[in-house]
Amino acid sequence: MELKYLTTFKTILETGSFQKAAERLNYAQSTITLQMQLLEQELSVKLFEKIGRRMELTQAGEGLLPYIDAVLEAVRQMENYGKCGHLLAGTLRIAMPETLLSYQMHQVLSAFRKLAPDVKLSLRTPNCYEIREQIISGIVDLGVHYDIGGYGASLVVEKLRDYQLVLAGSMELKQEACDFITKGQRKDIGLLTMDKNSLYHRQFEEYLRKSDITLNGEMELVSTEAIKRSVAGNLGVAYLPRFTVEEELRCGLIRELPVSIENNRITTVCTYHKNKWVTPAIDLFISLLREQAAAGGVYSDEEASDKNLYNGAE
The missing domain is CATH 1.10.10.10 (Winged helix-like DNA-binding domain superfamily/Winged helix DNA-binding domain)
Structure with missing residues (x-):
């Protein structure tokens, strides 16, 4: 064969x-x-x-x-x-949602690049449910994504940290349009999303269903940045991780709309197949993820270089 x-x-x-x-x-x-x-x-x-x-x-x-x-x-x-047991080489295939890649992984990726310049990174950005299937099927080596459960006995799952979710709306919204707590409403405003199958989009749709709040349609856009600009332009509201809209909230470009969701947080995890050989590159990347989570998601490139994150890195 x-x-x-x-x-x-x-x-x-x-x-x-x-x-x-x-x-x-x-x-x-x-x-x-x-x-x-x-x-x-x-x-x-x-x-x-x-x-x-x-x-x-x-x-x-x-x-x-x-x-x-x-x-x-x-x-x-x-x-x-x-090869040398600590040689950092080869290809590392990682899958993560676009929101994490765009807003949370820059420091991890920069630190990894400095410590493992000979490793070729292959990055994919499917939704969390697709990432789980790609880890199970062996298409990717490592997944960094929001916790969706349903992993079975074949995956190793490690919790990283929690993030808050926020409903974002335009500064131009009238007071009655900002009410997403009163039940039984029919609102003349649409919901903006990048992926209808994302975990937090599903959570918000479930909240709307239980609250009997009906919105005026949905608009699926190509990126989180496009969603934020559309929110600022009063084209709809969006339910997103807070870290994606922190700057816009701080600058007054958009506003946070109150919602009555009991658990408005999502947890990030890293996953890999239990039969996967944990290469030095995988081990290093997981170590960097742990360091970032322990530091609250923030550390500088200089700090990353100074930390003894990987025994084989010089």
Whole structure:
């Protein structure tokens, strides 16, 4: 059995199609198709079926996935076996929501880059539910995301810190429009979001449902920055982690609207598969996350360099 067939198999899962896998691997699409046909012949099962435009795993393919992941992980460990145990090299694949990457990870990433300049960082920004699935399937090495539960026995989960959520609205809103506590309202204002499947968007929608508050539609935008500008322009309200709007609140560009949500906080966690080899790079990144959480999320690059965050870093 050719190892490259297994690599192609995983790439199809990551990209969602034979064509995109061919582009990533620099193969002709016919080569991808042939490799999968040969792999199916060797395994005596059908691995993929086409659902719409995506190639989805068959039930047999899902059953074989843990074995294929184990083989590829073993190969990865073998490739690093002859290297110095504390050598920081290779690729580290991390997934985290856009809000954390844009507003909370700059210092961690900067410190990591200084301590591990030879490690190639591959960053993805799916929502938390997709991150959980990508960790389980082995698409990424490490997830840093909001705690959504449902990890099962296959994942290692470490709590980092809590963040407060806030409902943000325009300074131009009239007093009655700012009321999100009185139940049974029909409000002529929309809800702005970047991802309808984000944890805090789901939480706020549940609050609106229980409070019998109906808003005038939703608008899905491309980034948190676009949401904040739209809020300031009185195009709607948005429920976001406070750290994303702290500057705008402080400068009076937007306002915090009161809500009666019992637990308006979210917890960040880092996760990885229990069978994942914790490389020196993964260990370093987790150490930096712990240091940042212990410091309340703030430390300078100089402090990060001075801390003995990783025994093998010079």
